[in-house]
Amino acid sequence: MPAHTDHFSLRTHGKGTTEITRTISEIVSASGIRHGAVTVFVRHTSASLVIMENADPSARRDLEVFFEKLVPENTPWFIHTQEGPDDMPSHIRMALTRTSEVIPIIDGRMALGTWQGIFLFEHRRDPHQRQIAVAVVGE
Amino acid sequence: MPAHTDHFSLRTHGKGTTEITRTISEIVSASGIRHGAVTVFVRHTSASLVIMENADPSARRDLEVFFEKLVPENTPWFIHTQEGPDDMPSHIRMALTRTSEVIPIIDGRMALGTWQGIFLFEHRRDPHQRQIAVAVVGE
Amino acid sequence: MPAHTDHFSLRTHGKGTTEITRTISEIVSASGIRHGAVTVFVRHTSASLVIMENADPSARRDLEVFFEKLVPENTPWFIHTQEGPDDMPSHIRMALTRTSEVIPIIDGRMALGTWQGIFLFEHRRDPHQRQIAVAVVGE
Numbered sequence: 325m326p327a328h329t330d331h332f333s334l335r336t337h338g339k340g341t342t343e344i345t346r347t348i349s350e351i352v353s354a355s356g357i358r359h360g361a362v363t364v365f366v367r368h369t370s371a372s373l374v375i376m377e378n379a380d381p382s383a384r385r386d387l388e389v390f391f392e393k394l395v396p397e398n399t400p401w402f403i404h405t406q407e408g409p410d411d412m413p414s415h416i417r418m419a420l421t422r423t424s425e426v427i428p429i430i431d432g433r434m435a436l437g438t439w440q441g442i443f444l445f446e447h448r449r450d451p452h453q454r455q456i457a458v459a460v461v462g463e
Numbered sequence: 464m465p466a467h468t469d470h471f472s473l474r475t476h477g478k479g480t481t482e483i484t485r486t487i488s489e490i491v492s493a494s495g496i497r498h499g500a501v502t503v504f505v506r507h508t509s510a511s512l513v514i515m516e517n518a519d520p521s522a523r524r525d526l527e528v529f530f531e532k533l534v535p536e537n538t539p540w541f542i543h544t545q546e547g548p549d550d551m552p553s554h555i556r557m558a559l560t561r562t563s564e565v566i567p568i569i570d571g572r573m574a575l576g577t578w579q580g581i582f583l584f585e586h587r588r589d590p591h592q593r594q595i596a597v598a599v600v601g602e
Numbered sequence: 603m604p605a606h607t608d609h610f611s612l613r614t615h616g617k618g619t620t621e622i623t624r625t626i627s628e629i630v631s632a633s634g635i636r637h638g639a640v641t642v643f644v645r646h647t648s649a650s651l652v653i654m655e656n657a658d659p660s661a662r663r664d665l666e667v668f669f670e671k672l673v674p675e676n677t678p679w680f681i682h683t684q685e686g687p688d689d690m691p692s693h694i695r696m697a698l699t700r701t702s703e704v705i706p707i708i709d710g711r712m713a714l715g716t717w718q719g720i721f722l723f724e725h726r727r728d729p730h731q732r733q734i735a736v737a738v739v740g741e
Contacts, residue, residue, distance in 0.1 A: 440701075508661075508717055
């Protein structure tokens with residue numbers, strides 16, 4: 325079967341990264357596809373994806389703080405502020421990271437490196453229900 | 464039919480974002496592919512793609528201003544300035560956003576979230592004719 | 603044949619960009635796939651991909667210097683510093699660029715624009731052996 329699509333949702337706990345590697349891996353296995361690629365896609369503009377080191381959580385913490393400082397809340401010239409001070413920074417942090425990520429599948433497994441994990445990056449302060457769409461294409 | 468490719472061009476009006484969601488959606492429909500993924504690719508290094516909020520234009524305006532400030536024209540240490548002060552900032556803003564974006568197709572439609580639109584992000588001051596290549600793969 | 607996967611490795615010489623367009627192009631040709639998309643994926647969290655101007659090397663030099671300044675080594679609040687001052691900046695510069703890049707294949711060739719090259723972006727000071735996975739999907 326050359327294509328398999330799926331989707332799932334996940335509740336975040338406010339700002340931060342949540343690993344989703346295992347769920348994607350299970351969808352790849354269930355697809356039966358041995359060679360091809362899997363597309364992971366976040367269906368939101370205030371959350372994003374990043375493939376990041378999965379070993380030491382301090383690396384993700386520093387990444388999160390970097391984005392807090394690069395795109396500060398309460399930036400005085402922001403116009404789009406209806407939903408609060410974390411609204412516009414969320415969109416910009418999303419644009420600076422990724423909405424889609426595509427990982428080759430070789431011999432039935434994602435070709436992730438040893439230290440790579442796939443993370444959902446929540447940019448809003450409040451917990452949100454986030455939807456992720458997945459497409460596995462190949463043979 | 465497992466693969467369908469297409470391309471189109473579009474004239475920008477200088478710096479800013481232009482929505483291309485409808486054109487991509489029509490290419491997906493025309494492909495007849497019901498499950499898989501569509502790749503959108505900008506064939507330039509001074510324009511890029513971003514999936515962004517499609518409702519309130521002020522969010523896109525703030526995004527554009529953010530990039531103006533993050534990568535200012537007339538940065539004194541730039542060497543690559545032959546084509547003017549907007550040359551090198553264009554390449555860097557492109558590298559910070561996306562050249563390709565991949566969206567899963569589920570039941571014949573792109574799995575975009577409610578507020579997600581696909582935008583071409585022009586980084587040059589002058590209007591340009593921009594080429595976009597599209598590949599739909601699946602079944 | 604609808605899917606073809608491959609991988610290769612490459613030794614970097616410390617920080618900087620190395621063009622890999624030709625290798626990817628050869629993998630696409632060898633696949634025999636005429637219409638579809640190729641996914642290029644870096645299996646590391648301290649190196650990344652960028653599609654950048656392939657003509658004037660000064661554009662890549664300015665890009666590299668920009669990232670040196672945007673994410674400086676010896677940032678005082680970094681916690682994740684076990685592997686040296688270039689450790690955490692490498693992860694952040696990777697997150698700001700791309701881990702995967704997907705290029706449509708039309709008539710047997712990647713639909714790259716005239717000035718586009720695919721580059722591996724090494725973020726560590728020391729030379730590293732870097733692995734790249736490639737998946738060609740289509741028909």
